[in-house]
Amino acid sequence: MDAKLQTGMTRSAALFERAKAVMPGGCSRNTILRKPHPIYAERGAGAYVYDVEGVRRTDFANNVASLIHGHAYPPVVAAVSEQLRRGTAFTVGTEAEIEYAEHMCGRNPAFEKIRFVNSGTEAVMGSLKAARAFTQKPKIAKVEGAYHGLYDYAEASQTAKPENWGQLERPSSVAVSRGTPQHALDDVVVIPFNDVERALSILDAQRDELACVLIDLLPHRIGVVPAAEDFVRALRLWTKQNGALLVFDEVITFRSNVGGAQQWYDIQPDITAFGKMIGGGFPVGGIAGRTDVMEVMNPLNGPAPFPLYGTFSANPVTMTAGHTAMKFYDQEAVDRLNALGERARRFICEAISAAEVTACVTGRGSMFRIHLSADAPQTYRQAYLSPKRAALLSTLVGHLFDGGLLMVETATGFLSTAMSEQDIDDMAAVVLNALRKIKPYL
Structure with missing residues (x-):
């Protein structure tokens, strides 16, 4: 019988219980962990990941920058x-x-x-x-x-x-x-x-x-x-x-x-x-x-x-x-992806302005990172997050996740060539909504 039917858990929650019984922390790499439990992928296609519950998310993590062409290229x-x-x-x-x-x-x-x-x-x-x-x-x-x-x-x-x-x-x-x-x-x-x-x-x-x-x-x-x-x-x-x-x-x-x-x-x-x-x-x-x-x-x-x-x-x-x-990652592909990166950073800046929150975005090429500070850090000591600020950033990433976006836990995104301008535009709308949700706590 399906673990979800047996226990009332989601399939991901049930899988995590199994994982904890055989692996320290329930995983082989800490990056999959999130509260209350990890999600587990069923499949990936292009810019999207489908989890075992059937939910589709746009993948801005791309296995921490390793999938330049997205999934199942x-x-x-x-x-x-x-x-x-x-x-x-x-x-x-x-x-x-x-x-x-x-x-x-x-x-x-x-x-x-x-x-x-x-x-x-x-x-x-x-x-x-x-x-x-x-x-x-x-x-x-x-x-x-x-x-x-x-x-x-x-x-x-x-x-x-x-x-x-x-x-x-x-x-x-x-x-x-x-x-x-x-x-x-x-x-x-x-x-x-x-x-x-x-x-x-x-x-x-x-x-x-x-x-x-x-x-x-x-x-x-x-x-x-x-x-x-x-x-x-x-x-x-x-x-x-x-x-x-x-x-x-x-x-x-x-x-x-x-x-x-x-x-x-x-x-x-x-x-x-x-x-x-x-x-x-x-x-x-x-x-x-x-x-x-x-x-x-x-x-x-x-x-x-x-x-x-x-x-x-x-x-x-x-x-x-x-x-x-x-x-397939030639100069034309590089230029197109970097242009999408520029679009992403520009639209995130617009979302920050529209939400009227203290935040900024950094990055170059096909990479970006959202910071909950007015000015971009220039050193590690400036980028260092206190436990309170780290928890707030985690909350932001959680809202992005709930909105259908997979990002690295630092609110960092790595684009893939499978992405379109529409994917970027949709991402910016989710970022705006997430920023509005955390505004009272900034």
């Missing part, structure tokens, strides 16, 4: 279906890996060589290990509050709080996970976002030990605020002058242009980490960069300084799906 479905008949993974190579590597290297001259892995976390981890192997230096520098995945070194200070984040002139390296070794935190140098003077002062004090500087050009956790041109240029110059590498995390931002958000700046990093959208809906990561840097992974002339393995790395299903998705 027909060219990907067809290509993957054909590959499945030929096999899913082999202990020998496949031409699919070579073809996709050629395609990716052709999207940006900074991508001279590439290696594929299985997630964005793995791509960032591999990028940092490659930088250490190349420079033979132990430390990495990263921006305070920026999210770069699960790796101990990459996640430092992504959840720092006022009571432990230290002075702005010398931000503390703060653990996210209990039990993180202190020596790992000591090897992470934390710099403030978009603050050239303070960042360079911090880097100068560690110049002899820094292997690389890691940066996200449009960091989600900091507020989807673009990195300032002078900030990026200063980091590029500093790394060149001090024997360190510049690493761009484009796991989310690669959608911004044919060759990634870095093309907005006309600056070439030494290494770029990818993930999410380049898998065409399948788990993926990628590490690309200068030939001499990437050579640390080359085992053909003896043991590689950085041996890189992975059972499912470059499996032909992911390579086929990713290559197919990216072939």
Whole structure:
């Protein structure tokens, strides 16, 4: 008998009860959790997700930016279906890996060589290990509050709080996970976002030990605020002058242009980490960069300084799906999607004005984030939400959900090519209604 008929619960509530019995927290990734329970998808089609109760919602989360063409994109479905008949993974190579590597290297001259892995976390981890192997230096520098995945070194200070984040002139390296070794935190140098003077002062004090500087050009956790041109240029110059590498995390931002958000700046990093959208809906990561840097992974002339393995790395299903998705994400598709992003941010601004609430919207390209503040944050400390403000933002996201929109829990949206202008217009109407509902509490 159906769990809903047995217990009086919704199907999603019943599924969550089953999940809690076999998984910590009832899930394998915390991002699905919402109160009173997660929803469970039945299927997705284009810009829409249908849950097990039969409710349709427009998907502005797109599996946290990984579905650039939305759900069940027909060219990907067809290509993957054909590959499945030929096999899913082999202990020998496949031409699919070579073809996709050629395609990716052709999207940006900074991508001279590439290696594929299985997630964005793995791509960032591999990028940092490659930088250490190349420079033979132990430390990495990263921006305070920026999210770069699960790796101990990459996640430092992504959840720092006022009571432990230290002075702005010398931000503390703060653990996210209990039990993180202190020596790992000591090897992470934390710099403030978009603050050239303070960042360079911090880097100068560690110049002899820094292997690389890691940066996200449009960091989600900091507020989807673009990195300032002078900030990026200063980091590029500093790394060149001090024997360190510049690493761009484009796991989310690669959608911004044919060759990634870095093309907005006309600056070439030494290494770029990818993930999410380049898998065409399948788990993926990628590490690309200068030939001499990437050579640390080359085992053909003896043991590689950085041996890189992975059972499912470059499996032909992911390579086929990713290559197919990216072939259809050409300049025309990028321009159309970024125009939809401009429309979304403009209409959200109009909704904020019409609701007469204290709020603003940030973003660039096909990304946006709604803030319940008059001014857009410029640093992690400005973007940090007190428990009260975080609860209010969660309430807003809940109203958006009830209005038929799926968004990331920070009120962030990532568009897909499956969306139309009408989807954007409908979204703005839901945002207006949600803002009016929370107005009394602002």
